[in-house]
Amino acid sequence: MKEVLPQLNSTFSIDCVLFGFDEGELKVLLIERNEEPFKDWWALPGYLVNENESLDQSAARILHELTGIENVYMEQFYTFGDVGRHPQGRIISVAYYAMLRLGGDKALKPISNYAKQAHWINVKDLPPLAFDHQKIFDQGLEKIKRRIKHQPIAFELLPEKFTLTQLQNVYEVILGKKLDKRNFRKKMLSFNVLKDLNEKQKGVSFRAATLYRFDKRKYGKLFGKEISF
């Protein structure tokens, strides 16, 4: 089985858990593999690290090659290294996650032919995944659950201008529970990281809501504070 990686008897790879939010649902980016092992299976975007690149650089490159996505800040969250996790040898995988805005400019065009296609899949409706990618995904999801309670990273999933109701939906979907509208707004606004744009939603069929933007300047101080709803 090892002839595919003849020169290595141990190596390492990157796998990326990318979250997106669309139509009120949390999505994860999966590729359909075009190579053995697990050819034609769905998998997290990932590949081997090159000799001359750091893990962070590698994560950015691999994501770009498999999806066409660039300039995303990804964060390492765990390294998976069970002995049998990869059928072709001892390959450990450093896992990264990121949250990003869907639609518009972020097109999904695999540049490598290692992936047949890349798609955003509803996390409630995942197909069987290659390797130990289900485990990696599960841990990535746990990670962002914990993280949105501490830092307002939910913004990263929304368009630049968003309404408080949209923001609340993101929290509800990730945390998996309903939140109280008044308490949510009170708390969110109390952080002083939202800028009221004095502008209304367009194209909705009922009363339009106020649009807000995330105010990066006021951000830093929130780190490490627990947010509970």
Add this chain to the structure above:
Amino acid sequence: MKEVLPQLNSTFSIDCVLFGFDEGELKVLLIERNEEPFKDWWALPGYLVNENESLDQSAARILHELTGIENVYMEQFYTFGDVGRHPQGRIISVAYYAMLRLGGDKALKPISNYAKQAHWINVKDLPPLAFDHQKIFDQGLEKIKRRIKHQPIAFELLPEKFTLTQLQNVYEVILGKKLDKRNFRKKMLSFNVLKDLNEKQKGVSFRAATLYRFDKRKYGKLFGKEISF
């Protein structure tokens, strides 16, 4: 430079950041290296992962070989993979941390001759460290700072029977700030994970304090709750 690892052009290692508490100070376990590179330098205990062991197993084995310590629960916290971090090739390192009781049964007897000696060093007084171990240590320390605010892992640093003042000292040393005695006790006891042993300290030259023990049964529910002092 690569002849020391002739059969590998990339591989991975484990480094352990082990915390202990002694004489009112936070200590970290360091070894004095007995091999090139960085022979005679101080370093975190760490070594290469074997082909047939998982990362967790490897961490336990390496710790045992370098220090004689066994049966410690260690947790992975980050993987360091900059290109130039190891002079002998592309070696990434998966870092683990643990907190443990000093003294008594946990003797420090290196079993491998890769380490000349192992010592508990005050974290305020670290020597220059080999490789990128200063960075690994710094991140490990940050990790436990965040963690003792969420989970009462500070017990792991103390003897089985301890006083509330001792426990407060652990918090103060790790967090790097003084805490209010009454508030600390009130809060700590409110978690209901301390068992009053109806027993007093012995051998102290002033009024003896009540001893407590950590009650494992009552533990679980605390996970994920923010504790702030």
Add this chain to the structure above:
DNA sequence: AATATACCGTGTAGATATTACACTAAGTAA
């Protein structure tokens, strides 16, 4: 123009948690 629809946006009271703060009690040592 009138009406129905659906989402927007707001306040308060009670409960709980956090903070700041200082003295007496108890044991040991001289």
Add this chain to the structure above:
DNA sequence: TTACTTAGTGTAATATCTACACGGTATATT
């Protein structure tokens, strides 16, 4: 007996959290 050192305790003011309901407003329909 006295001096010393640490143990152990309560309260009031403030801040945060929770639960809870309705009128306002833009749009669509008739």
